[in-house]
Structures are given as C-alpha cells and as structure tokens.
Amino acid sequence: MNINFFKPSVWQEEINAVVEVMKSWMIVEWAEVRKLENNFNNFITDWKYFPICVTSWTTALDLALKAIDIKETDDVIVPDFTFIATANAVKFQNANVIFADVSKKTYNITLEEIKRVITPKTKAIIVVHLFGSPIEEIKEIAEYCKKNGIKLIEDCAQCHGATIHNQKAWSFWDISCFSFYATKNMWTAEWGITLFKDEKDYKKAKLIYNHGQSEKYYHTTLWYNFRMTNIQAAIWNVQLSRLNDFNNSRIENAKRYNLILKKQSILQLPTIEDNKINVFHQYTVLVKENSPISRKEIQEKLSEKWIPTAIHYPIPVHKQPYYKELGYPENICPNTNYLAENIFSLPIYPWLTKEEIEYVANSLVEIVK
C-alpha cells in the first residue's frame, strides 16, 4: 500500500465556486470576502468578533502586532515549540522574542512556564494550539493576561473547530490569527484571518491593512497590501461548510490509531479527552526514552513500507540559525529540545481510508513491539 502524508481536497464544488468568481469578473477583494466575514462571524457565534481577511497567517499576526502597537522596547512571549512564523512576525516589529517551553505531555505552553519567563516589559503573549489540540490552561492564561494588562494572541493556524470546556479555542482573549495554507484543516492554498475581539484594535487594523488607506486614495499611514481575493474567499466559503466533517474524520482516524497503538509502551500517544475537541491537525507520537529502537530507525522502517512520516518540528525555534545568531543560548527550553528529538507524525488527513489507517498502525506495531 502506498500512502501519502497529505492530500488536499479539491472537489467540484470548490472548482465551481472559483469559476463563478472568474465569470463575474470581480476577482479581487469583493462580495465573496464580505460573505466570508459574515460566515466567519456566524461560525463563531458566541459573541461578536471582528475579522479582517489577509494574505497569510504571518501577515495576520503582523497586522495584529501593529494594531496593538508592539514596538522595539516590548517583550513578546512565544512558545519555542512551533512553526518559526510565530516568532518571526514579532521580530519584524523589532520587538524582543522571549521563548517559553512547552509541556512534554501536551506539547502546548503552560501558565507555569509563562510565569517563569515573564518580564516587566512583556506586552503580549502568543500561544499556539499546537497540532489541533487546545491549550489545557488557556482559561487560566487568559485570566493571568487580563489581570496583568498583557495582550493575549492565539495562534489558531492548526485548530480550526477545536474547543475546550465548550469554548472555541480561538475565543479566549484579544486577537486570534488563522492560516488557511493548503495543509490546514480547511484551506484556500495561502491566506489568513486576523480576528479581533476589541473593536478599537480592529478599527486600527482596518485602517492599516490596505496601504494605510482610510478613504479611497487617502493614506494615513505607511503599510503593505494585505488584501485577499474573491477567488480564495469563494474556496473558503465552500470549505467552511465541510469543516465539521473534515474534523470528525480526523478524530475518527486518531481514535483508530490510538486503539491499535495503545499497548505499545515505548510510544506516547495523543490523548482524546471529554473536556476538549482536539481536531488533530497532526497525529504526533513520541518515542519514549526507554525505547530500544530510535525514532530514525522507526521512520526508516515505515518508509520501507511506503508509509511517509514527518517531524513537526525538528529544530526548536530558538536554535534556528537566525535566532542563534541573535545570541539565544542552546538550552533555554529543554522540553522543546527533547520533543524535537523524539516526536514524529503519522498521516491523519480526513480521506485516509480505514484500511490505510490500519495498515499504517499495524506496520508501526510490527516495528516497535
């Protein structure tokens, strides 16, 4: 059996939606984008938020940081175990990135770790609901930020549809940033959303995101073009109607993996708990320290059976060449170092068949038992 690590869903409905936009000639930011903003607010439902559609997650965060006035004198806390974009957008504002470690069990940031690294200059904290699993202490972290006058930004690139304590993973405090890159739980190829809870922040961002234009051809500030197109919004509007089905399939796949792999004592598996909906952007396992077989050997043996795996993420952000050159010491986040050396992800996309999941899981059992 030859398995893909990921296959995007491009169905006739998405193709039709794009063709309709092309035929209308309204290909730039127009009606489909406005429809998307409405759909997004309906999807969120809990209370009123303010979305701005932009060109990627990275520009979404860029806009967010600009709107809340992050400057070179500010510290911003970022988890070390994430995709590098989370930290880079902070550096683009010339602010100081403070790396926080994550839990070895959940792979997410913790309040204890935030308290360990916080400084008097900390103006914002960016938390990541990694691999689709909502942060366990997000409520406590939100309360802590509120009490201390710190802006909380949620990196929701991987958690579309995730909930914790019946609350959407993106709804805890000030701003959330979404990615709709091709591999995400719902996609538009590239592109993102900045979602503001505070209307004041939103209004400021709205003034900025389109060349700092407050009225047609009247530009009050220096900024880029972050506009999205009607073509991408049309795809998004179709994808949103399928998100729950996509997520349910991912969850089913994860349950199937867990069932087959649960007796393998050298593997730490992701947990499925009643108090949260983990939407399994990735299904990531950890090879424990007592394992007689290394991660590399396991991946090689799976690869011999045409089963691809991936490592998210092989290098902690603070160890990436750019951050190393800035002088970050090597061992500031030991758990992240440990995870980077020992985790790997199995294919989890929604249209993997039951037979494919069983083939992957049973092959892994054969290798590690």
Ligand SMILES: Cc1ncc(COP(=O)(O)O)c(C=O)c1O
């Ligand atoms: C956790 C996380 N943050 C940020 C990003 C950056 O998203 P984009 O590529 O849309 O800028 C990604 C995308 O891969 C991500 O997974």
